[in-house]
Amino acid sequence: MSANPEQPDAPVTRTNGRHEFTTVSSSDVYVGGILALRADEVAMPGGGRSRREVVEHQGAVAVVALDERERVVLIHQYRYPLDRRLWELPAGLLDVAGESPLNTARRELAEEVGLAAEEWSVLVDVAASPGFTDQAERVYLARGLSEVGLPEPVGDEEADLVVRRFELDRAVEMVFAGEIVNAPAVSGLLAARAVLRGEARPREPEAEWGDRPTRFAARSRR
Incomplete structure (x- = not known):
């Protein structure tokens, strides 16, 4: 018998994209405040089963907020897992029950950088690492900015935030220099430049989001 459940002894007949990866069983390994880890047994094309460990996430939004000078x-x-500070877009978790992603983006833009926007559209949807997590982010383009002021008091993390405006081309240079590595920021900045150059068109702000994570949010409703 093969020691690897994904490498059976008998040759596997290719199913050419027609196999149904049915979940045979599922169990929770860990459930926390912003994510959960579950272990599933999945039916594989060769007739066997394989264990799939999946990190469930709430999902998030991020905002490419451009002012009239295209900054x-x-x-x-500061990001604890990497133990350093990162340049990122204003962003936040989809952690308010019943709140649409667009309204989450509006709220986070106001709470983190004290801004509102008149024009909203969808730039990209990003699956963070689909090999092991359902985490996904929707990145919006926001234009027609106005100051609304930062709320008081700020939270623990917000107290340390540094807010700065960069020329969009300079921010893209930072991406290619490895100075910006956050996935929604990388994809959002490149998409925004493509839109401004007329190379791409953004979607409507309420566009369908088929890969929005739902499993973790459903736990709180049980």
Whole structure:
């Protein structure tokens, strides 16, 4: 018998994209405040089963906020897993029950950088690492900015945020220099430049989001 459940002894007949990867069983390994880890047994094309460990996430939104001079608003924020500060877009988790992604984006833009926007559209949807997590982010383009002021008091993380505006081309240079590595920021900045150059068209702000994570949010409703 093969030691690897994904490498059976008998040759596997190719199913050419027609196999149904049915979940045979599922169990929770860990459930926390912003994510959960579950282990599933999945039916494989060769007739066997394979264990799939999946991190469930709430999902998030991020905002490429461009002012009238085509400068983008970035924040410098400490990220504990990488143990350093990263340049990122204003962003936040989809952690308010019943709140649409667009309204989450509006709220986070106001809470993190004290801005509102008149024009909203969808730039890209990003699957963070689909090999092991359902985490996904929707990145919006926001234009027609106005100051609304930062709320008081700020939270623990917000107290350390640095907010700065960069020329969009300079921010894209930072992407290619490895100075911006956050996935929604990388994809959002490149998409925004493509839109401004007329190379791409954004979607409507309420466009369908088929890969929005739902499993973790459903746990709180049980």
